[in-house]
Amino acid sequence: MRFLPHPDTVKLLRIPFSLFLMPVFLLTLSQAPVHPLPALFTFLIVHLLVYPASNGYNSYVDRDTESVGGIEKPPLPTRELFRVTLFMDVLALVTSFLLNPLFSFCIACYIAASRLYSAPGIRLKRYPLTAFLIVSVFQGGFTYYMCYLGIAGSPPSLNQANMYILLACSLQIAGAYPLTQIYQHRQDLAGGIVSLSARLGYRGTFIFSAAMFILCGLFYYLYFITLHKPSHFQFVQLFFIPLLAYFLWWLVKTWNDSAHASYSNTMRMNLIASVCMSACFILLTFLKHAI
Numbered sequence: 367m368r369f370l371p372h373p374d375t376v377k378l379l380r381i382p383f384s385l386f387l388m389p390v391f392l393l394t395l396s397q398a399p400v401h402p403l404p405a406l407f408t409f410l411i412v413h414l415l416v417y418p419a420s421n422g423y424n425s426y427v428d429r430d431t432e433s434v435g436g437i438e439k440p441p442l443p444t445r446e447l448f449r450v451t452l453f454m455d456v457l458a459l460v461t462s463f464l465l466n467p468l469f470s471f472c473i474a475c476y477i478a479a480s481r482l483y484s485a486p487g488i489r490l491k492r493y494p495l496t497a498f499l500i501v502s503v504f505q506g507g508f509t510y511y512m513c514y515l516g517i518a519g520s521p522p523s524l525n526q527a528n529m530y531i532l533l534a535c536s537l538q539i540a541g542a543y544p545l546t547q548i549y550q551h552r553q554d555l556a557g558g559i560v561s562l563s564a565r566l567g568y569r570g571t572f573i574f575s576a577a578m579f580i581l582c583g584l585f586y587y588l589y590f591i592t593l594h595k596p597s598h599f600q601f602v603q604l605f606f607i608p609l610l611a612y613f614l615w616w617l618v619k620t621w622n623d624s625a626h627a628s629y630s631n632t633m634r635m636n637l638i639a640s641v642c643m644s645a646c647f648i649l650l651t652f653l654k655h656a657i
Contacts (some may be wrong), residue, residue: 371450376439378425379450383437384417385538386636387505388534389643393511397531401519407465408516411458416473419454420480422447427484429478432553438629463567466519472512479504494562501543506536510567527592534585541578544571545635548620568624572617579613598650612638 381397391409425434426443434440457478463470479500491497510532514522522528547554547563548571554561563571583603590599612635619626 372444372446373452375422375444375447377437377441378422378443378447379418379454380421380425380434381414381418383421383636386412386640387417387509388413388507389640389647390538391513392644392647392651393531393535394510394517394642396647396654398514398518398522400456400517402518404465405517407461408469408513410511411462411465411473411516415454415458415461416476416480419451420477421460422451422454423481424484426451426488427489429555432550434550448625462516465516468518468521469512472508472515476487476504476508476512490616491561492559494560494565498540498543502536502540506539507532508536510535527589530585530589530592534589537578537582537585541575541582542570542639545575546632547571549629549632568620571627572613572620576613576617598653601648601649601653605642605649609635609639609642 375467380466391412395405401513422443425440426447428434429443432440458477459470460475482488483497490500511521544561544563544566548562548568551564554564558567562574566574586602587599590596590602608644614628616631616635619631
C-alpha cells in the first residue's frame, strides 16, 4: 500500500513555482510587527499548502500537455492530485484557524477565488479582465493583508500609507500576470481561453506590463515617502535594476521576433524577479530590526 503521493502528483503541485510569489510575504514581513512563530506558520500555510494546492487544482482541471508555470513537460494529472489538493486546503484552513480565525477566513477567501478561477462551469479564467483582476487582487494586495494578519495577529489599519502598499502589491502582480501567459497563447486557445496576453498581443503585453510596473513604482514611492523612509524606496529601486534590464532585453528580442516569447524566457524573468525582490525585502526586514 502506498501512503505517499505519486511523484507526478507532487510535481504538479509545483511547489518551487509557488516560491516565485514569496516576495509579497517577505514585503509583509518587512513592514508588519513580527511574532516569529506566527510568521513561520503563516509562511508554511501560504507557500507550502495554499499555493501548491491552487497550482495542483489548476493542473488537474486544465490537464496541460504543453509547458505550464514551473514545468516544461507536465505529466497528466490523476484523481489522486484532486484528493491531495483537497487535503492540503483543509489542512491549511484548520491550521490557520488555530493560529487566528480571521486569518483562516482570509485563507478560505483565497482558496475560493482560486477555485472559481479554474473550476469547470464557472472557470473565471475564460474572462480576460475578470481573471486579471482576481489574480492581481488576491495574489497582490489581498495576500499582503492576509499575511500581515497571520504575522502580526491583527490586520493592518487601512490608512493612507497601507492603501498605497496594498495597491503597489496588486500592481506588481498586475504587471507580471500577462507576462506569465505570453508563451501559452496556443495552449490557452486550444482550451477555449483567450487570455489577457493573447488579447493584447506580444507587443501589447510588454507595453501593458510596463505601465503596471511604472504605477507599482509610483505607489511604492508614495508608501515610503508617507512613512518618511525615502532611503527604503531607493533600496527597492536598486534591487529592481537587474529585473528592469532583463525586461528591456526581453522586450526588444520579442518585439523583433515573437519566438522569444518562450517558456524559458518567461521562467527566467520569474526567477530574476523573485530573487531580486526577495533579496530587497529581506534587506528591509534586516534594516527594520537593526535600526
